[in-house]
Amino acid sequence: MSKAERLALTVTVLGLLALPATAAAPERSSADVLSRVKEASGGKAWDAVVTMRTKATLATGGMTGPVESWDDVRKGRYVDTVELGPIWQAQGFDGTTLWMQDTSRQVRKDEGGDEREAAANDAYRRSLAYFFPDRWPATMEAPATKEEAGRQFRVVRITPKDGRPFDLWVDTKTWLIDRVVEKAAVETRTTFVSDYRAVQGVRIPFTLRSTNGETKYDQVITLQSVELNLPVEEARFRMPAPPPADFKFAHDARSTTVPFELINNHIYLMVTLDGKGPFRMLFDTGGANIVTPELARQIGLKTEGALQGRGVGEKSEDVALSKVGSLQVGDVTVSNQVFAIFALGSLASAEGVAQSGLIGYEVLKRFTVRVDYENSRLTLTDPAAFDYKGKGTVVPFRFNGHVPQVEGEIDGIAGKFDIDTGSRASITLLGPFAEKHNLKDRYAAKVEAVTGWGVGGAARSLVARAGTLRLGSVQVASPVTELSLQKKGSFTDPYVAGNVGAGVLKRFNIVFDYANQKLIFEPNALGSKPDVFDRSGMWLNQSESGFEVIDIVPGGPAAQAALRTGDRILAVDGKKASELDLPGIRGRFKSEPAGTQVRLTVRSGDATRDVVLTLKELV
Numbered sequence: 001m002s003k004a005e006r007l008a009l010t011v012t013v014l015g016l017l018a019l020p021a022t023a024a025a026p027e028r029s030s031a032d033v034l035s036r037v038k039e040a041s042g043g044k045a046w047d048a049v050v051t052m053r054t055k056a057t058l059a060t061g062g063m064t065g066p067v068e069s070w071d072d073v074r075k076g077r078y079v080d081t082v083e084l085g086p087i088w089q090a091q092g093f094d095g096t097t098l099w100m101q102d103t104s105r106q107v108r109k110d111e112g113g114d115e116r117e118a119a120a121n122d123a124y125r126r127s128l129a130y131f132f133p134d135r136w137p138a139t140m141e142a143p144a145t146k147e148e149a150g151r152q153f154r155v156v157r158i159t160p161k162d163g164r165p166f167d168l169w170v171d172t173k174t175w176l177i178d179r180v181v182e183k184a185a186v187e188t189r190t191t192f193v194s195d196y197r198a199v200q201g202v203r204i205p206f207t208l209r210s211t212n213g214e215t216k217y218d219q220v221i222t223l224q225s226v227e228l229n230l231p232v233e234e235a236r237f238r239m240p241a242p243p244p245a246d247f248k249f250a251h252d253a254r255s256t257t258v259p260f261e262l263i264n265n266h267i268y269l270m271v272t273l274d275g276k277g278p279f280r281m282l283f284d285t286g287g288a289n290i291v292t293p294e295l296a297r298q299i300g301l302k303t304e305g306a307l308q309g310r311g312v313g314e315k316s317e318d319v320a321l322s323k324v325g326s327l328q329v330g331d332v333t334v335s336n337q338v339f340a341i342f343a344l345g346s347l348a349s350a351e352g353v354a355q356s357g358l359i360g361y362e363v364l365k366r367f368t369v370r371v372d373y374e375n376s377r378l379t380l381t382d383p384a385a386f387d388y389k390g391k392g393t394v395v396p397f398r399f400n401g402h403v404p405q406v407e408g409e410i411d412g413i414a415g416k417f418d419i420d421t422g423s424r425a426s427i428t429l430l431g432p433f434a435e436k437h438n439l440k441d442r443y444a445a446k447v448e449a450v451t452g453w454g455v456g457g458a459a460r461s462l463v464a465r466a467g468t469l470r471l472g473s474v475q476v477a478s479p480v481t482e483l484s485l486q487k488k489g490s491f492t493d494p495y496v497a498g499n500v501g502a503g504v505l506k507r508f509n510i511v512f513d514y515a516n517q518k519l520i521f522e523p524n525a526l527g528s529k530p531d532v533f534d535r536s537g538m539w540l541n542q543s544e545s546g547f548e549v550i551d552i553v554p555g556g557p558a559a560q561a562a563l564r565t566g567d568r569i570l571a572v573d574g575k576k577a578s579e580l581d582l583p584g585i586r587g588r589f590k591s592e593p594a595g596t597q598v599r600l601t602v603r604s605g606d607a608t609r610d611v612v613l614t615l616k617e618l619v
Contacts, residue, residue: 030140030156033170034130040175045201046128049073053227058082060219061305061319067221070232076123076136077237085304086323086338093119094237103338105243106365109517112400112416114185114495120163121182129160137161153178176203185493187212199226245382247334247366254385256330260378263353263583265424265502267371269378271359272328274299279356283378284422285512286403287360289327289339295356296322296341303341329363332380337362342455350453352542352582360422361402364514371421373506374524383515392511392522395472400496404512404519408471408497410481413437415497417471419519423501425452426479426531427469428461432494434483439464443481447618450539450551451482458550460485463533463619469504474521476504480533480619503531535615536589536598538563545603546570546577547585556618561611564604571601589615 038046052071057064065084072078079092090101098110098119110119120136129136141157146169156168166182179192189212193205206223249256260283261268270278273291276299296303303320320341327334339357348355363369368386370379397404397419404419415433428451429439439445443464452459461482469476480503484491491499507527511520537556540547547569552558570577572585588598594617601610 030143030158033143033154033156036175037170037177038131040203041196042202046131048229049128049202050229051232053230053232054223055225056221056223058084058219058221060084061217063305063321070236071126072232072237073126073128074135076127076129078122078126079237085321087321090240092237092239093123094239095123097239099239101240104246104336104362105240106362107240107242108365108399108514109239110401111398112403112405112418113493114164115400116162117164117495118184120160121166124158124160124163125180130158138163151178177205185495186488186490200228202228245366246336247332247382249382250331250333253331255379255381256332257377257379258330260376262373262376262502262506264351264586265506266351267378267421267502268353268355269329269359271357272326274325275328280354281356282358282422283363284358284360285364285420286401286418287358287422288402289324289337289357289359289362290342290344291322291324291339291357292344292355293341296339301339301341327359327362329359329380332367334362334366344455346457347453347455349541349543352586358422364512368515369512370509371505371512372509372524373502374509374526383513386513388511388520390520390522392509392520393472393474395474395519395521397517397519399517404514404517405496406471406519408469410469410498411442411467413497416495417497418499419471419505420499420501421505423452423499424503425482425499425501426503427466428452428459428482428484428491428499428501430491430493430496430498431484431486432492433497439483443483445483447533447553447556448485449534449537449553453541454489456489458539459489459491460551465619469500471500471521472519474508476507478531479504480531532590532617533619534586534589535592535594535596535617536613537616537618540569540582540585542582543568547582553618557613557616561600561613563600563602563611563613566604568603569600570603570608573599574601 050073052073054069056067058067063085065082067080067082069080070078075095077093077095079090081090088103092099098115099107100110101107124136124138127135129138138158138160144155146153146155152172154170154172156170157165158168159165166180168177169179171178176196177193179190181188181190189210191208191210193208195205195207196203197206204226208221210219258269267283268280269283271281272278279295301322303322305321322339322341324337324339325335327337344355367380368383395406397406400418405416406419408417409415410429434440440462443466445462445464447463449461449463450458451461451463461484464481464483466479466481469479486492509522509524536558537553538549538558539551541550545568549563549565549567552563552565572580592615594615596615598613598615599610600613601608
């Protein structure tokens with residue numbers, strides 16, 4: 001599960017209050033507008049506010065839970081905690097570092113992607129820098145006038161230093177803030193505020209509703225109490241220490257090694273949950289714990305909630321939550337894990353293999369993990385016992401949510417690259433990055449195709465071949481490169497250059513050291529093999545009657561063989577589809593040389609016919 005699928009529960013009550021000012025002069029500038037807002041919401045009483053503590057309830061996805069926030073108003077520091085069903089989370093900012101603590105008290109710095117910009121905006125609003133500009137500098141545009149449902153608003157666009165633009169909508173009848181609109185990495189989120197109440201001379205909104213436009217997933221915060229100017233300890237805002245180990249190796253060992261299957265460039269492990277199984281699960285560097293509804297029922301999990309899940313595709317899905325007492329991989333067991341309950345039917349048909357869920361981040365955060373792509377083996381080691389003696393190349397990374405993100409470049413163009421074992425591709429360049437650097441023309445990219453499949457469905461790209469990909473000081477020559485065409489989902493993030501998948505990663509054996517935020521790349525025998533793209537010119541999914549043609553590359557081999565979307569492939573070279581597996585067919589279409597002829601038996605509607613598919617180099 002990608003960053004875009006995580007539960008976002010940041011609470012910014014103080015940052016959504018009314019703001020600075022003096023009396024009712026004509027609002028010629030944004031400063032004039034904010035001056036009227038301050039006067040309407042308490043005037044000089046705001047000058048005395050030093051700290052704020054709020055207690056509230058959060059309602060979303062059919063669940064309700066408590067929220068508590070502490071704010072250092074003078075310095076923009078804060079810490080929020082929230083409890084929702086089986087989830088407990090804390091997020092804090094100490095003035096420099098944005099940190100996140102999860103249900104099992106694992107802690108990380110959030111520094112990649114758009115995390116820095118988000119932290120700057122939060123700190124700006126919480127420090128009331130609208131009318132104390134020395135607390136956090138910003139630029140403001142001239143106010144715009146908007147009308148909606150018979151109401152008139154002044155809209156002030158503000159860009160904090162190190163942050164990104166956001167819009168404050170001010171109701172000209174009350175001169176109180178009505179909403180805040182901010183475009184984040186993959187969505188625009190609007191927070192409406194209402195029910196203003198007086199607290200020690202200032203007026204504070206007691207209801208906040210945050211939406212990304214899909215109203216069924218709205219988050220509603222209702223304040224229960226607000227306390228101003230309480231003393232607060234410095235330590236409250238600091239990043240917490242790591243928790244005690246919640247895992248145990250059998251026989252007092254310090255590591256365990258298990259085999260894995262590499263299917264469609266995806267790593268699959270056998271995992272035991274609550275002593276039951278083992279079950280086949282995909283291993284994804286940034287993935288949250290997921291089980292299918294079928295497995296949840298099989299092992300008797302109690303589920304609750306319906307939160308928003310989204311991946312590389314453009315659809316959202318409901319996600320329920322549950323708690324699993326034990327997760328076992330090889331000879332190590334991790335206790336008390338939160339799992340999302342997520343239907344993976346579409347993903348399973350795209351993979352062509354049965355799977356019961358996904359694990360990744362929660363395992364990688366606890367252990368030093370070596371992925372031996374060459375021999376299909378994965379080793380989990382207690383970080384306290386890990387002592388690297390090899391000659392691999394060390395590449396530091398930052399966390400972009402759950403995902404390791406490294407500094408690199410593609411053909412000399414610098415950017416931030418997510419490292420994603422859950423991607424079958426070699427390198428996917430995200431749409432905003434590709435457009436900014438005119439990569440479609442630069443790479444003469446003419447092949448358009450479905451190039452992947454995620455939780456949200458199909459992912460489309462233009463496919464080309466780059467010259468050199470650099471990750472830290474590691475270089476990869478001539479990778480097949482996808483220019484994402486997605487309009488929604490995680491591949492629309494303007495803060496990320498690209499997503500590096502197993503097509504590149506499997507050319508190395510890689511150590512993932514999350515505790516020290518570094519990767520170690522060791523070249524292996526797979527690195528000498530050329531990187532190739534599918535030579536059939538079509539995307540197939542598994543179906544009950546065979547392999548379904550989902551997508552055809554215009555002018556490609558499948559198109560030349562008169563195949564059409566919706567066709568079913570019933571046999572390949574005389575062998576029935578029921579006797580074949582989809583990953584094997586995909587592998588054949590990539591590995592057999594251009595010019596190879598493959599005889600297919602195809603059903604189109606009620607008619608059955610034989611066609612000859614001649615493989616061709618497309619990229």
